[in-house]
Amino acid sequence: MGLAIILFVLMRIIGGEKGTKSFIALFLNFVIVFMMMLLTVYEKDPIFLTFIACILVSCVNLFYINEVNLKTKTAFVATLMTVFILFILVYGLMEFAKIQGFGEEEVEELSTFSFYIGIDFIKVGISTILLGMIGAVTDTAISIASAMNEIYFHNPLLTKKNLFKSGMTVGKDILGTTTNTLFFAFVGGYLALILWFKDIYYSFETIINSKVFMAEVLSVLCIGIGAILIIPITAWLTSMILTKVEKT
Template sequence: MKQKIILGIVATILCVFSSLLIQTYSGQWYHQPLAKIQLVEIKDSQQQITAIGINGEKKGQQMQLVAPYQENEIESVHLVKGNQVFYQGKDVVEKKRDGFVFFMVSFLLLTLLFVGGKTGITTFISAVLNSGALFFTIWFYREHTSLSLLPITMIYMVFSVAITLFLIDGIQKNSLQKFLATLVTILTTFGICYMTMAMLHDKGLRFEDMGVLTRPYRPIYLASLLVGAIGASLDTVVTVIATLEEIETRNQHVTLKQLIQSGKTVGNDISGTMINVLICSYFSSAIPVILLYLFNGWTFSQTINMLLSLEAVRVLCGGFGILLSIPISLFFFSLGRRKLA
């Protein structure tokens, strides 16, 4: 254990040192013009910048750049001496952050490695693959707008669940149970939400925030519900079944009835906290806009109705996924086992 702690400290120091080197010296390999700020002055809502070129034709030359200035930094960031920035002409485009990005990614990988070992590495790989698959799904829909996003998202759903489970556990009976239980939970949850919205004709849902879309908003919103249900359902299914597998491994004399009862207890314990996690995750992003509406004369009820109706349905869909995943995961767990003595 002591050796592992020492290795973790050394790896973290190397990670920090490498990040600083990348942030400081990687600029010469960029094709886009890059400069290091020497002085920043604020005049007439502008940041007037004196900088030294890092690469390209103006390497080593002093130059004058400008960037917009806003105190709240909504559309621009505050620049200080020592920042490296990409520029075009005399305008600053954005800050260079590759060293900080490297630190966050490498530190996450180190944490997964030291906490989860081999499982941590496979978890990192599955997260990268799932993210890539999601971006590919969005790109594919953009290139084939005649297709509906919903069936494309369903294909992504199957791929995402399969990659997450089979990459971590391998293809075996236990992972197949989790896979089937997760798919059934997601489809059941989504089916309930879809039919409810259809029967109520989307009454009470405010799609104004999606008004900038040039595509039909309803399939896109339904696809977002499906993606949200993946995380909620998958997490609960894996937690319940993995807990029962561990109990079964530790106690060879446990009966199936006792395992099912333990699974119900675990499900009841985690369902409340996980639903609260959903509420915090979905509603937290709306806090700045809620305050903006309230400070501009809107009543609280009008603001909530306008901004949170779509998020509320996402929370309900995820909540259904969490609650339904408990009996469904117990059902598939019991199917894979004979009655234990």
């Protein structure tokens, strides 16, 4: 509670009203994800619930924090397009790689529990990746859309092609920090797992074929692909909408 209060005070002081909205958005996103997990337990379709959760989280992150305007609408559409494309990729990957479920390292700890829970673990794996991606995607989308709106506001004579190039330039600057964030999040979250593999003398070949390790690696790579795809999609969509609005 103390840390939560410190976080709220800092967000309020530095971010003002938008900082307060961002703090409330954290709580709203937690409620959305918690409700999704709760409904999944009651044997509802995880993928359908994930799409609903992604839409709601996007609405909170974009419309609640930044209000409803042209740039947030553009970022919202670009986010949904990216989620759909990544879903197709992840679905094929899950069917091919068979990384869903538990690894053999985890079976001993879970041996007292029943594995017949009535939930498709392929769908759960897809849901995990999509939810892990949605935050990075919405953040990148609104950053690019906002920057392009500002560029076009100060230079309305830009052509669609030049505006798209400007958006891609902004996206390239964001891309480096986003990929590094994903990498260090993986290393920080699974450093104990890597050290555990070392203690039980796993060879390199055994590690890269371990389900528990490769599931996380592929998850990070898929999330990274989503964070990259959102850049050209948002740049293209924003350049098309801004130039069309100006003409009309």
